[in-house]
Amino acid sequence: MKHELLTDMYEFSMANGYYQTLPHDKQARFDVFYRKAPDDGSFVISAGLMQVIDEVKNWHFSTDDIAYLRSLNHFSDDFLFYLTAAHNRCSIKAIPEGTPVFPQEPILSISGPLIDVQLLETLILNIINHQSLIATKAWQITSVTGGRPVMEFGARRAQGPDAAIYGARAAIIGGCSSTSNVLAAKLFNLPAVGTMAHAWIESFPDELTAFRAWAKIYPDNAALLVDTYDVVNSGVPNAIKVFKELRAAGHEPVGIRIDSGDIAQLATKARKMMDEAGFTNAKITASNALDAHIIKSLLDEGAPLDNFGIGERLITSSSSPVLSGVYKMSALENDGKWVPKIKISNSREKITLPGNKQVYRLYDKHDPQHAVADVIALADEQIGTEIAAINADVHVTWNKVILTDFIAKPLLKQVLTLGKAAPIETDTFAIQHFAQTELAQLPAAAKRLLNPDRFPVYLTKRLADLQQKLVDEAQK
Ligand SMILES: Nc1ncnc2c1ncn2[C@@H]1O[C@H](COP(=O)(O)OP(=O)(O)OP(=O)(O)O)[C@@H](O)[C@H]1O
Ligand SMILES: O=P(O)(O)OC[C@H]1O[C@H](OP(=O)(O)OP(=O)(O)O)[C@H](O)[C@@H]1O
Ligand SMILES: O=C(O)c1cccnc1
Secondary structure (H helix, E strand, C coil), X not given: CCCCCCCCHHHHHHHHHHHHHCCCCCEEEEEEECCCCHHHCCCEECCCHHHHHHHHHCCCCCHHHHHHHHHCCCCCHHHHHHHHCXXXXXXXXXXXXXXXXXXXXXXXXXXXXXXXXXXXXXXXXXXXXXXXXXHHHHHXXXXXXXXXXXXXXXXXXXXXXXXXXXXXXXXXXXXXXXXXXHHHXXXXXXXXXXXXXXXXXXXXXXXXXXXHHHHHHCCCCCEEECCCCCHHHHHHHHHHHHHHHHHHCCCCCCEEEECCCCHHHHHHHHHHHHHHCCCCCCEEEECCCCCHHHHHHHHHCCCCCCEEEECHHHHCCCCCCCCCCEEEEEEEEECCEEEECCCCCCCHHHCCCCCCEEEEEEEECCEEEEEEEEEEEECCCCCCCCEEEEECCCCCCCCEEEECCEEEEECCEEEEECCEECCCCCCHHHHHHHHHHHHHCCCHHHHCCCCCCCCCEEEEHHHHHHHHHHHHHHHC
């Protein structure tokens, strides 16, 4: 579906107003960033850039869109005529998908005609906020499984089809290994996986007949759902009977899925029964409203689980269902010159960062696999061997530092220039691998699920001074 009209009415009202009052080609820059990570975490995994580029590259109002806008009797004809030509006039620099990003850091910075970039706010935030939220949630979950695969099972519980499709992609970026969502698997070249539902078992006269029927059709993919009637007294014994028949016919069974009850106790009993029957390689998959905390508790209890299938709490990020990323103007062009812009707030932490910026990740010069801090700088600043910086966290008391002994890596990359896209990584598993490499470089304390340490993020002195100057000017 085309998404040009997926924007808030006030964006159109402003765009029409800009058209009536300002030069039509007036350029503006907006930054996307967030202030608070979900679940009181310390970072967010950026995701959604591929879709944003696609949307912005192909952003073009159809005759039908214009006719609808005209029917609202709210916009001038010349503005609507102008909109018909709105196409390929924006440029974007962005932090690659899969990068852990911290509060205040521009994840994406878009420049172009004020009218265009204003109209794009809602769609860009919708995409980045959703996919980054789910990628981050998937990271939380997969970070506690000790490498055991997590299948994304959430399509039925996602808030609508798009949330299921792009949520599945984001879940893979965050660390899931596969999805049950066939459309997402097709679109993003992901493994489409699954077991069976209780309906399969209920469709046969008894459980054993149901298992046998399945094993006959899928002899090499027999993952049997054992909790329809009674896991210990019926499900597992019946599964073992069918496993024996499969093995006699030269096939190795995959295992079982437990979807209710006390998963730790049931899995422990099932493991013992399968081992005693000689099926030590048969895997146990757990599902049923799982999340990172339940999985951690199950594994701490010693539950012998091999795989997880996770739906609702992953695809909706139900424990923390909103990422409040924002889109703020950082510069406006005036007579051909860029003028930095700021939004002031009573709360110091909500004052925006003006100007065209770059984000650097600093690595320990003597241990370059370890990221030690991020620095937000003005884009035209030279980063030498020393940086005079101020902590971006306004609550830090001793906030002035001189950073030394680092290797600096710029994070924002040019990905779209006047509608022309530069190559970016689009393979979902390559993005997942990139995310894991980047995450491995962060301090362990910043990755705790409970009360993580804040990763230090600094502003260069020049950027902090510019911000202060604009605050002072606004207060005059
Ligand atoms: N050993 C365990 N430790 C912690 N949490 C568990 C354990 N076993 C299961 N759970 C979780 O407890 C919750 C139990 O959910 P629920 O009350 O729906 O029970 P149920 O037995 O699965 O019921 P139903 O048959 O209706 O699905 C689920 O989120 C499940 O993942
Ligand atoms: O609990 P989630 O993390 O969302 O995981 C997906 C759930 O969806 C299925 O249950 P459902 O009751 O929808 O169907 P079923 O009984 O047919 O399996 C499945 O059995 C899981 O329990
Ligand atoms: O394949 C499965 O087991 C599955 C898929 C979606 C939801 N619940 C389970």
